[in-house]
Amino acid sequence: MEKRILLVDDSLVSLKLTGKILAAAGYAVAGQLSSADRLVETYERLKPDLVLMDVYMPGVDGFAGCRQLREKFPDARVVFLSSMQDEIKEREAIALGAVGYLQKPVAADKLQDALRAAFGDFSLFEALAGIWPMFAEEMTATLAGYGISARPEGDAEEIGSSFSARGICALIGINGLFNGSFALDVDLPQAREIARRALDEDQVSEAEAVDMVGELANVVAGAVLSRLNAREVRYNFRLSPPAIYYGADSTIGLPQVSLQLVRFSGDTGRFTMAIGFKKGAKEWMST
């Protein structure tokens, strides 16, 4: 049976746009409200499966509405849709028990991801276990943007907690619902070639090649983690800027982390990336 969604937004245009996306994705609009003033009564009458609600509205705003609703119906699912998005607002939304927070204008696929997550079709655990293909896909897409073709050689390998870095290794810390790390290791000649193509210059310095690996790691991790955050607000992933290690073969150990290593090959050569989260994260999720 199709899920029924109650829309709350003071903008008529926004109500219409969102309604169209929902209809196209196979959801039914249970009703529409232009403020949260009568949210609790309307929810009680219509019994929707989910409330998709603006944050800033005249009268009772979205956060106050969510609070009132979940006091009376603690199981009510609320996803916020707002033109303003920042970490503080997201945290406030999590504290109120919301299951999603999206920024307007929302693309159809993002809205669908958020709704699937809200209805539990997409568990936090599954997403974490399957995170490496998202990194791999993003890496391939980012390099394609520089005119470079590179693909994973196969599935990720479980490599425990350490790996050897042979080239320029950018290391990024990940914090959020799960803490972890992302590393990208690219040899110098290849980093130069990537920088040369990305910058569209004949010659690049070693410093530019080193920065290129940091930038590539940052862009790829940032894109993937933003997508995961949009699907599921509770992830609240944040990235540290990269620390870049190079100039000597190094062993990189992350004693608290279970790493997955993905080898790539492409028209600039072979390189590797590693992604991992703190041990115990999976166990914690399955309890």
Added chain:
Amino acid sequence: MDVNLINPILTAVVNVLPMIGFSKVERQGLAIIREEMINQGVIVNISVVGDLKGAILIGMDLDTARQVASKMMMGMPVAEFNELAQSAVGELGNMVCANAVTILSNSGYQNMDISPPAIIQGVGGRVKLLTPQVVRVSFLADGLKLDICVGVV
């Protein structure tokens, strides 16, 4: 970076090292380094996110790393810098950074979080932090030299 940010981190070093059994902790010079740092053997890398972002590194040579690991493990002899020893040195990084984050939160830097420690082994390797400045402060803890490098913005 604001050089004043270094103080809470230095306080954390001075707080934490005695907890694991160092009796004499002396601060040596402070330097602002604009070029890259060189790995003397082992670097503990802890990333920071939140109101301040960047990395805190603790550098030492391999022999020092073994001795620090031994201290962390109540004096157990450490002949080889194996996974257990790495984990112990990583935990020192964790303790220092967690302490620093607590002090920083009392000076208005909220929402700070640290990532799991990474241990980088490789003598002569270079490290680049993408922050405009990195501050390095050296400590002598019972004669063992530890370099604390902070690059946060």
